[in-house]
Amino acid sequence: MINTLNESHLHKTLKTLYSLENEGCQTEAKAGKYIADILTKEGNVIEIQTGSLAHLAAKTMYFFEQKRTVTVVYPLVTQKYIQTEDGQGKIIRKRKSPVKKNIYSVFRELTSLCPFLLKRNFYLHVVEVSVTEKRTATKEKVQSANGRRHFLRDWIKTGKNLDSIEKKHVFHGKKSYTELLPKNLKGEFTVTDLYNAVKLTESGVKRNEISLMVWVLCKLELIEFTEKKGRTNYYKKK
Numbered sequence: 244m245i246n247t248l249n250e251s252h253l254h255k256t257l258k259t260l261y262s263l264e265n266e267g268c269q270t271e272a273k274a275g276k277y278i279a280d281i282l283t284k285e286g287n288v289i290e291i292q293t294g295s296l297a298h299l300a301a302k303t304m305y306f307f308e309q310k311r312t313v314t315v316v317y318p319l320v321t322q323k324y325i326q327t328e329d330g331q332g333k334i335i336r337k338r339k340s341p342v343k344k345n346i347y348s349v350f351r352e353l354t355s356l357c358p359f360l361l362k363r364n365f366y367l368h369v370v371e372v373s374v375t376e377k378r379t380a381t382k383e384k385v386q387s388a389n390g391r392r393h394f395l396r397d398w399i400k401t402g403k404n405l406d407s408i409e410k411k412h413v414f415h416g417k418k419s420y421t422e423l424l425p426k427n428l429k430g431e432f433t434v435t436d437l438y439n440a441v442k443l444t445e446s447g448v449k450r451n452e453i454s455l456m457v458w459v460l461c462k463l464e465l466i467e468f469t470e471k472k473g474r475t476n477y478y479k480k481k
Contacts, residue, residue: 287312297355322373367414
C-alpha cells in the first residue's frame with residue numbers, strides 16, 4: 244500500500260484498467276526484489292510508467308533475468324488541460340495547454356530502452372491520453388516538490404487526472420517500429436526527408452523528434468547509415 248500513496252489518478256486508472264484485462268492478477272505485488280504494478284497469474288509483469296522510461300531500465304533487466312515477460316505501459320499526453328484551484332479546491336481557471344505531442348514524441352523516451360525493445364518477451368504499449376493537470380495556487384512563489392524549478396511559481400502541481408484514452412499503439416517486434424516510417428519513403432533519405440514525409444500526416448511533429456527516431460532505429464538496426472555528403476547523413480531501410 245505504501246507505493247500507492249503518491250499515485251496520480253492517471254497512473255491509478257491505467258493500472259485498474261490493465262488489471263481488469265488480466266484476470267487473476269495482483270497489483271503492487273512482490274516480484275523478486277522489486278514491486279510490480281501488476282503481476283499476472285503467469286508471473287509476468289506490467290509496469291505503468293507516467294514518468295521517464297529511463298527509470299525502468301534496471302527493473303526491466305532484472306525481470307528479464309527472472310525469465311518474465313515485461314509489458315511497459317506509457318501514457319503519452321497528446322492533449323492537456325491545466326486546472327488551477329485555490330486552497331479549498333475551488334476552480335480559479337482552466338485552460339488548454341499549447342504543448343502538443345504525437346506518437347513520434349515517444350522516441351525521446353525510447354533511447355534508454357533500446358537494449359530491450361526487440362526482445363521477444365518485451366511489449367511496449369503507448370497509450371495516447373487526454374489529461375487534466377491540477378494545480379493549487381499559492382500566496383507566494385514557491386519551489387516545486389522535486390526542487391527542479393529554475394524559476395519560482397505561485398502554484399504547485401497536485402495531480403494529473405485521466406480524462407480519456409484516445410488511441411493505443413502496441414510495439415512488439417521489428418515491424419511495429421518500422422511501420423512508423425512513411426510508405427512513400429524510398430531509397431536513401433536524410434533526417435530532413437523523413438521529417439518532411441512525416442509532416443504530411445503529423446502536422447505537429449518536431450524535427451528533433453525525427454532525429455531521435457533515426458537514432459533509435461539505427462540502434463535497433465532497422466535502418467542503416469549509408470553515406471555522408473557534405474554535412475548531411477544518408478540512411479536507408481534494411
